[in-house]
Amino acid sequence: MQRLSPALRQDNVPEDLISLIKTILAATKEISFRVSQAHLGGLMGSTLDENIQGEIQKKLDVVANELFKDIVLESGFVKAISSEEEDTSVAGNPVGKYLVSFDPLDGSSNIDINSLIGTIFSIHKAPEDMDPSNPDMFKQSGDHQVCAGYVLYGPATMLVMTTGKGTHFYVLDRTHGGYLLVHRNVQVPTDTQEFAINMSNQRFWQEPMKNYIKDLIDGDTGPRGKNFNMRWIAAMVGDIHRVLCRGGLFTYPTDSKNPEQPNKLRLMYEANPMSFLIEQAGGLAMTSKGRIMDIEPTSIHQRVEVIMGSKNEVEACLTYYK
Ligand code: AHG
Ligand code: MN
Ligand code: MN
Numbered sequence: 001m002q003r004l005s006p007a008l009r010q011d012n013v014p015e016d017l018i019s020l021i022k023t024i025l026a027a028t029k030e031i032s033f034r035v036s037q038a039h040l041g042g043l044m045g046s047t048l049d050e051n052i053q054g055e056i057q058k059k060l061d062v063v064a065n066e067l068f069k070d071i072v073l074e075s076g077f078v079k080a081i082s083s084e085e086e087d088t089s090v091a092g093n094p095v096g097k098y099l100v101s102f103d104p105l106d107g108s109s110n111i112d113i114n115s116l117i118g119t120i121f122s123i124h125k126a127p128e129d130m131d132p133s134n135p136d137m138f139k140q141s142g143d144h145q146v147c148a149g150y151v152l153y154g155p156a157t158m159l160v161m162t163t164g165k166g167t168h169f170y171v172l173d174r175t176h177g178g179y180l181l182v183h184r185n186v187q188v189p190t191d192t193q194e195f196a197i198n199m200s201n202q203r204f205w206q207e208p209m210k211n212y213i214k215d216l217i218d219g220d221t222g223p224r225g226k227n228f229n230m231r232w233i234a235a236m237v238g239d240i241h242r243v244l245c246r247g248g249l250f251t252y253p254t255d256s257k258n259p260e261q262p263n264k265l266r267l268m269y270e271a272n273p274m275s276f277l278i279e280q281a282g283g284l285a286m287t288s289k290g291r292i293m294d295i296e297p298t299s300i301h302q303r304v305e306v307i308m309g310s311k312n313e314v315e316a317c318l319t320y321y322k
Pocket of ligand 3: 061084103104105106107108
């Protein structure tokens with residue numbers, strides 16, 4: 001099995017970006033270890049603090065954020081970082097070439113039940129002419145990402161990553177401490193009979209999504225003429241990993257549950273990196289109005305509607321909005 005650096009060189013990834021990726025992965029190995037030891041080290045449960053999103057932080061959210069932030073900033077490769085758990089961007093090396101946005105632990109509600117969680121990251125080039133403390137540097141569309149990925153702390157610790165030359169799977173080999181390539185150029189099946197949505201929000205969805213999901217549930221007795229299965233892991237990393245492995249449609253649609261927050265998932269460190277991975281695997285990553293990676297961000301914590309996965313099923317869903 002190929003090691004990480006030769007696999008990246010095969011895709012002509014520049015050496016300084018390979019170094020940054022290896023730094024990020026060093027942080028994820030440490031997070032993976034802390035996650036496995038959390039029960040033993042008093043790291044279960046919540047802190048008394050809220051993050052900028054208005055969510056109570058879990059102790060592991062804070063630990064993962066500090067580890068990732070410190071290791072990546074100390075490397076000197078980045079001009080700034082932004083994180084779900086930081087109010088605004090944090091300045092790094094003024095001549096650092098890259099910007100990293102990350103969700104240190106995705107699926108926080110799964111921490112205390114020993115279920116699937118992961119770390120999501122997205123890398124952009126840093127504009128040379130801007131001050132490292134200026135968060136406006138991060139206002140670049142998903143199309144400008146040079147790398148995106150996630151690490152899943154599951155039964156195996158897996159890295160799923162793209163640098164724009166396909167989406168590849170790696171597994172952390174604890175015998176030598178590195179990630180090994182296990183699947184090059186993953187492809188999302190074009191058709192699917194599986195969907196992922198938080199059904200408890202049904203009454204708050206817009207009409208097109210209500211109608212689409214009703215037709216899926218009606219199965220072979222409805223207009224779709226086939227039965228569908230449903231899965232919901234409550235961690236986007238887990239749901240998107242399943243979609244990359246065997247296809248499916250994943251959505252967190254706009255809803256009216258909280259009128260001040262019509263969308264749940266964050267553009268910069270959830271929707272954009274996952275869109276890059278899904279598109280590089282032949283899937284589609286959309287809102288009901290257009291492509292996610294075309295969106296010009298207005299703030300680092302902005303939220304966005306997400307409909308992504310198997311190409312034909314995403315297209316089928318979008319017909320309900322026309
Ligand atoms: P986070 O734990 O980083 O805040 O993200 C959780 C997100 C996403 O991973 C998941 O798909 C979704 O929230 C789950 O939402 P519900 O709580 O509605 O199930
Ligand atoms: Mn998340
Ligand atoms: Mn998170």
